[in-house]
Amino acid sequence: MKERTDHMKYMEGMEVLDSDVMERVISSMEAYDYGAYTAADVEIALQHSICTPEDFAALLSPAAEPFLEEMARKAQQETRKHFGNSVYVFTPLYISNYCENYCIYCGFNCHNRIKRAKLNEEEIHKEMAAIAATGLEEILILVGESRSMSDVKYLGEACKIARKYFKMVGLEVYPMNSDEYAYLHQCGADYVTVFQETYDSDKYETLHLAGHKRVFPYRLNAQERALKGGMRGVGFGALLGLGDFRKDAYATGIHAWLLQRKYPQAEIAFSCPRLRPIINNDKINPKDVHERQLLQVITAYRLFMPFASITISTRESARFRDNIVTIAATKISAGVSTGVGSHVEEVQDKGDAQFEIDDNRDVDEICRMLQNKGMQPVMNDYVYV
Numbered sequence: 003m004k005e006r007t008d009h010m011k012y013m014e015g016m017e018v019l020d021s022d023v024m025e026r027v028i029s030s031m032e033a034y035d036y037g038a039y040t041a042a043d044v045e046i047a048l049q050h051s052i053c054t055p056e057d058f059a060a061l062l063s064p065a066a067e068p069f070l071e072e073m074a075r076k077a078q079q080e081t082r083k084h085f086g087n088s089v090y091v092f093t094p095l096y097i098s099n100y101c102e103n104y105c106i107y108c109g110f111n112c113h114n115r116i117k118r119a120k121l122n123e124e125e126i127h128k129e130m131a132a133i134a135a136t137g138l139e140e141i142l143i144l145v146g147e148s149r150s151m152s153d154v155k156y157l158g159e160a161c162k163i164a165r166k167y168f169k170m171v172g173l174e175v176y177p178m179n180s181d182e183y184a185y186l187h188q189c190g191a192d193y194v195t196v197f198q199e200t201y202d203s204d205k206y207e208t209l210h211l212a213g214h215k216r217v218f219p220y221r222l223n224a225q226e227r228a229l230k231g232g233m234r235g236v237g238f239g240a241l242l243g244l245g246d247f248r249k250d251a252y253a254t255g256i257h258a259w260l261l262q263r264k265y266p267q268a269e270i271a272f273s274c275p276r277l278r279p280i281i282n283n284d285k286i287n288p289k290d291v292h293e294r295q296l297l298q299v300i301t302a303y304r305l306f307m308p309f310a311s312i313t314i315s316t317r318e319s320a321r322f323r324d325n326i327v328t329i330a331a332t333k334i335s336a337g338v339s340t341g342v343g344s345h346v347e348e349v350q351d352k353g354d355a356q357f358e359i360d361d362n363r364d365v366d367e368i369c370r371m372l373q374n375k376g377m378q379p380v381m382n383d384y385v386y387v
Contacts, residue, residue, distance in 0.1 A: 009207040009216050016220045017179035017227060023260050024222045030055070031201055031253040039063035048072055053306045058255055061302040062248050070298060077301040077330040080308040088380045089372050090311070090333045091365065092140035093133055094174070096342045097121045097160055101146035103213030105199075107244065107277065119342040120151055126160055130167045132345040136337060136365040139382035140170035142195070147176035147215055154182045158189040165190035169382040172237075176214065177224035183231025192384075194228040195237030195273060196221065200245035201253035209244060225261055235269030236261065237313070242291045242299065243277040251299045255306050262307065271311040271333070272303050276318070293322055297329075304330040316361040320371075323361055328375050336368035 012018055039059065044066045047057035060066060061073065098120040101108075121129065133141060141164050145152040157175060164171045173186060174195045183194065200206050203218050210216045225236040238258045240250035251274075258270050276291050296318070303312055314323050314331040316338040327334055337345075338361070363371070369379040 006207075006211060007216060009210065009218050010203065011217070012220055013214060013217055015179075016214075016217065017181075019223050019226055019230075021223060021226055023226055023257070023264070024219055026260055027201065027222070027253055027257045028203070030256045031249050034059055034249055034252050036063040036248045036252075039065045041065050041068070044069050047305075048076060053308075055256060055259065055306075058302060058306040059252060061305060062252050062255075062298065064248075066298060066302075067294065070294065070301070073301040073305065074297065074329050077304040078328070080304055081330050081332065084308050085332050087376060087378045088332070088383075089327050089377045090140065090383075091138065091336050091368060091372075091379050091381060092142055092170070092172075092333065093136075093138055093335055093337045093365070094142040094144050094340070095129055095133065095345075096144045096340060097126055097129075098145040098148070098152045098156075099342050100148040100151035101213075102148045102150065103215040104211040105213075105215060106209055106211065107241070121343060123159060123163065125343065126163050128346045129343060130164055133337070134167040137369075137381060138336075138365060139168055140172070141168045142172040142174055142335075143191075144174045145176070147213065149176065149214070152176075154178065154185060158186055161186055161189035161191045169384055174237075177221050178227070180227040180230040183228045183233055185231075187232045191233065193235030193237065193269065193271070194225065194233050195239070195271065196224040196228075197239040197241055197273070197275070198222055198250075198254070198257070199241045200250050201240060201257075202245040202249065205245040222257075225257075226264075229261065229265045229268050235271060235311075237271035237273055237311075239273035239275060241275055241277060242296065247291045247295065247299070251302070255303060258307060258310065269311070270307060270309070271313060272300075272307075273313045273315060274300055274303070275315045293318075296322070297326070300326060300330050318360060320361045320363065324371055324375065327372065327377060334368060334372075336363060336365040338362075 043060040047060040050057055100118050143160050161171055170192050171190050172193045173191050177196055206218050228236050238254050240254045262270050311333050312331045313333040314326050316335055372379045
C-alpha cells in the first residue's frame with residue numbers, strides 16, 4: 003500500500019504565514035474539556051453582557067442543553083440588536099465539479115464515479131443572468147478543488163462576469179496564497195468561505211487521503227491569507243458530524259474570534275453544515291449532531307460573536323431553516339442546486355451534485371416565508387461609490 007504523505011507538511015508553492023493563530027486554535031481546542039462544565043457555569047455565561055471564550059465553552063457543553071430556550075431567547079435579542087429583522091438571501095453556483103482531492107465523505111472526491119463538468123464563460127453568463135433575474139444580488143461561486151481544471155485565472159474571469167450581475171460576490175473554492183486572493187479580490191470577489199471540515203488533525207488525516215486538501219495547516223490558515231490579500235470578509239465552518247462536534251464548533255468559534263481581534267476590519271461569517279448523503283454513498287450522515295445540538299451551536303456562535311453573519315444551509319429541513327432565521331441565522335440560501343449548472347435549460351444537470359439538499363424552495367418562496375415570519379428579506383446592503 004502506498005504510504006500517505008505527511009498531512010502537516012506544506013507542499014511546494016504553498017505560502018507559509020508567520021502567524022500563531024493555528025497554534026492557539028489547536029491548543030485551545032485540545033484543552034477544552036466540555037464535560038467539566040456545570041449548570042452554574044452556563045448560568046454565569048448567560049448573565050454576562052459580553053460572552054468570553056470561557057463562556058462560549060460553557061454554552062457549547064452538554065450542561066447547556068437544558069438552557070436551550072434561554073440561549074435562544076438571548077440569541078434572538080442579540081440578533082435583533084445588531085441585524086434588526088433583516089435576513090440576507092443568496093444562492094450558490096457550482097461552475098465546476100472536477101476535484102483532485104480524495105476526501106472520503108465528499109461527493110466530488112476524485113475517486114467517486116460521477117459526471118464531471120465545467121462551465122465555460124458563455125454558460126457562466128447564462129447561469130448568472132438567470133439567477134439575477136430572480137432578484138438576487140449576491141452570488142456564491144463554488145468549484146471542486148482542482149487547480150488544473152479550475153485555475154485562478156478561470157476563477158478570476160468568473161468573478162468578473164459575476165460583477166456584471168451581482169453586487170456581492172463570494173467564493174467557496176480551494177485555499178490559495180495571499181497574492182492569489184488579492185488577484186481574485188481585484189476581479190470582484192468580496193469574501194471567501196473555507197470549511198476546515200474538522201479541527202482534529204488526527205481525524206483530518208484519516209478523512210483526507212490525497213490531494214492539496216490533505217495539508218491541514220495550509221487549509222486552516224486560508225482565512226488569514228484571504229484577509230492579507232484584501233478580502234473584505236471571511237467565513238468559517240466545520241462539517242458537523244465528522245469529528246467531535248463540540249470541539250469542532252469550539253475551535254471554529256475561537257478561530258474566528260482570534261482573526262477578528264487580529265484583523266478588526268474583517269467581516270466574520272459562520273456556516274454550520276451537517277453531513278449529508280452523497281452520490282454513491284447514502285450512509286454519509288451526521289453521527290450525533292441532531293437539530294437540538296445544531297441549535298445549541300448556532301445560538302452559542304451568536305452569543306459569542308454577536309456581529310457575525312450566520313448562514314443556514316439547505317442541508318437542513320425547511321422547518322428548521324424557517325425557525326432559526328427568527329432566532330440567530332442572518333443569511334439563507336434559495337433556489338439551490340449543488341450540481342454544475344441548473345438555472346438554464348441548456349446547462350441543466352451538466353454535472354453531478356456534491357451532496358443532497360433538504361430544502362428546494364426558490365427565491366420567491368423563501369422571501370414569502372421570511373415576510374410571513376415578520377422578517378425582511380434583503381438582497382444587498384452595500385453601496386459602491
